[in-house]
Amino acid sequence: MTLPRKGFAGRVVAWQKTHGRHDLPWQNTRDPYRVWLSEVMLQQTQVATVIDYFERFVSRYPDVHGLAAASVDDVMGLWSGLGYYSRARNLHRCAVLVVERWGGAFPRDADALATLPGIGRSTAAAIASLCFGARVAILDANVRRVVTRVLGFDADLALQSNLQQLWDEATALLPRRDLQQAMPRYTQGMMDLGATVCLPRQPACDQCPVQLQCEAREQGDPQAFPVRTRKLRRSAQSVWLLWMRRDADAVWLQRRPSPGVWAGLHCMPSFDSREALEAQVAPAYRGALRDQPAFKHVLTHKDLHLHPVQIDLPRKARPSGEGQWFDAETWPQLGLPAPVRRLLGQP
Ligand code: SF4
Numbered sequence: 564m565t566l567p568r569k570g571f572a573g574r575v576v577a578w579q580k581t582h583g584r585h586d587l588p589w590q591n592t593r594d595p596y597r598v599w600l601s602e603v604m605l606q607q608t609q610v611a612t613v614i615d616y617f618e619r620f621v622s623r624y625p626d627v628h629g630l631a632a633a634s635v636d637d638v639m640g641l642w643s644g645l646g647y648y649s650r651a652r653n654l655h656r657c658a659v660l661v662v663e664r665w666g667g668a669f670p671r672d673a674d675a676l677a678t679l680p681g682i683g684r685s686t687a688a689a690i691a692s693l694c695f696g697a698r699v700a701i702l703d704a705n706v707r708r709v710v711t712r713v714l715g716f717d718a719d720l721a722l723q724s725n726l727q728q729l730w731d732e733a734t735a736l737l738p739r740r741d742l743q744q745a746m747p748r749y750t751q752g753m754m755d756l757g758a759t760v761c762l763p764r765q766p767a768c769d770q771c772p773v774q775l776q777c778e779a780r781e782q783g784d785p786q787a788f789p790v791r792t793r794k795l796r797r798s799a800q801s802v803w804l805l806w807m808r809r810d811a812d813a814v815w816l817q818r819r820p821s822p823g824v825w826a827g828l829h830c831m832p833s834f835d836s837r838e839a840l841e842a843q844v845a846p847a848y849r850g851a852l853r854d855q856p857a858f859k860h861v862l863t864h865k866d867l868h869l870h871p872v873q874i875d876l877p878r879k880a881r882p883s884g885e886g887q888w889f890d891a892e893t894w895p896q897l898g899l900p901a902p903v904r905r906l907l908g909q910p
Contacts, residue, residue, distance in 0.1 A: 566776050571713070572738040576745055578772035579752030584759070588617055593747070595669035595694040596627045602686045603654055606703075607647050607863075610758070616645050628667050630658040639827060639898025647863075648828055648898065653681025671695040684730075692750040696743035700733035701750055705757025710736070711789035712761060715778025720791045761785070799866040803840040804831040806855070806873040806906070807882055814894055814907060817886030824862065829897040831871075832884060840872055843884065848874060860902045871906055 585591065587610065589601030600620055604613040619641060624630035630638070635655050642651035657679045661669055669690065670676055676687035684702075691697035702710065710716065710733045718725035738745035760767050768780045779785040807815040816829040834840040841849055855871040876882070889897065894907060 566778060566781065568736060568776060571736055571773055571776055572745065572749055574772040574776075575752040575756065576738065576748045579748050579755060582770075582772075583752055583755040588614060588621075590751070593694045595690050597621060598690050598693050599657075599669065599682070599686075600654070602689050603650055603681055604645065606650060606686070608645060612645070616642070626667070627658050627661050627669070630655065631662040631667075635827075636898060637896075640896045643828075643897075643899050643904060644901045646901070648826060650681055651898070652827060656680040657682065669694075671697070673697055673699045689750060689754075692746040694747075696746045698734075698737050698739075698742050698746060700730060700737055701753065702730060702733055703754075703757075705761075706733075706753045707789055708763065709753055709757045709761045712766070712779035712785050713773060713777045715782060716788065717790050720789055797864060797866065799868065801835070801868040801870065803834045803837055803870045803872060804903075804906075805834065805840050805843060806831050806871050808873065808875050809878060809880070809888060810890075811875075812891040813888045815882050815886050816889055816894065816897065816899075817884070824865070824867070825900045827898065828900050828903075829889075829894075830900060830903050832882075832886065837870070837872070843882075844874065845880070848876065848880065851875065855906075858902070860900075867902075869902060 587601075589597050592598070601613065601617055604616055604620075620630075623641060624633060633655070635652065638655045639648065639651050642648065642654075645651070660679055661667060671691065671694075673684075673687040673691040676682050676690055677684055679687075682690070685706075686703075688697070688699040688701045689703075691699050692701065707720070707729070710729065711720075713736075714729075714732055716729055716732065718728065720726050720729065738749050756771070756773075760771050764786065766785050768774050768777070768785065771777065771780075774780055777785075779788050805815075809815075815831065817832055819825045819828050819830050821827050832840075832843060834843070841852065844852065851874050853873045855873055857868060857870045860867045860869055895904075899907070
């Protein structure tokens with residue numbers, strides 16, 4: 564038996580008013596710049612981590628014009644440590660396009676927003692509904708979990724056709740009246756439900772405003788949803804980092820190729836083996852190479868085993884290959900992978 568859906572949206576809206584989150588720095592605004600920035604930052608990152616970055620970004624670039632006028636390196640530098648660096652590159656490209664194409668005003672329509680770099684269907688819907696009251700459904704990972712549980716939607720979301728069906732059903736649940744007020748509240752409410760009540764493990768169903776309309780709860784096993792068969796295949800890679808220093812505080816860094824791991828960020832020259840690293844160093848200096856403790860850095864799909872090898876070079880030495888010296892004043896401003904920033908920050 565299918566549970567009735569009547570009143571669903573209204574319950575989410577009312578619950579958001581009294582129990583939802585209201586204090587995040589990107590809330591209580593309909594400014595699409597701030598909403599867009601937070602949505603992109605939140606795509607693969609926890610709220611607690613995003614808050615600091617968000618505040619630093621809006622203080623350095625208070626609006627889309629400021630961000631568009633910044634250099635990519637400056638943006639990457641400020642993004643450093645937040646991970647998934649393609650988001651930072653897209654953020655900058657998107658800002659430039661919004662200024663060039665729309666004079667700095669974000670389009671109000673979700674389909675137009677979704678044509679911009681780094682804005683997928685769900686992010687576009689979040690901006691359009693939160694800022695402009697558009698009647699469009701979001702389906703980020705948290706909301707997908709809430710919706711599949713409420714509907715008892717057990718089709719495999721690894722299949723595009725099933726995902727499309729879920730979008731259709733999520734759209735049918737949306738408010739139908741007073742959209743300017745209801746849509747921002749509803750979208751925020753679904754996000755809040757996914758983040759604070761309908762948790763992946765041990766959802767707090769007894770605190771949930773839609774518990775009487777939830778198929779998964781009725782069936783007694785909310786954790787069975789969502790269904791998705793495709794598993795991430797993890798791999799491992801060992802990387803040797805040639806950490807060249809000069810005058811105690813200067814370090815040789817090169818920009819990483821794109822696409823690839825850490826694309827566009829600055830890093831020490833990297834190699835697949837200790838032998839390949841050694842071959843890059845002039846024979847006269849090889850005896851001065853010092854192996855530093857290896858460590859693991861975890862990426863989404865891959866474990867990187869990093870082996871830093873340090874060497875202090877005399878002033879006259881000119882490393883071969885791409886790159887340049889950066890002194891202690893300049894390297895902290897660059898976009899650097901988090902483990903490289905940590906390494907360089909060591910005394
Ligand atoms: Fe999630 Fe439980 Fe609410 Fe259903 S009743 S939406 S499973 S928290």
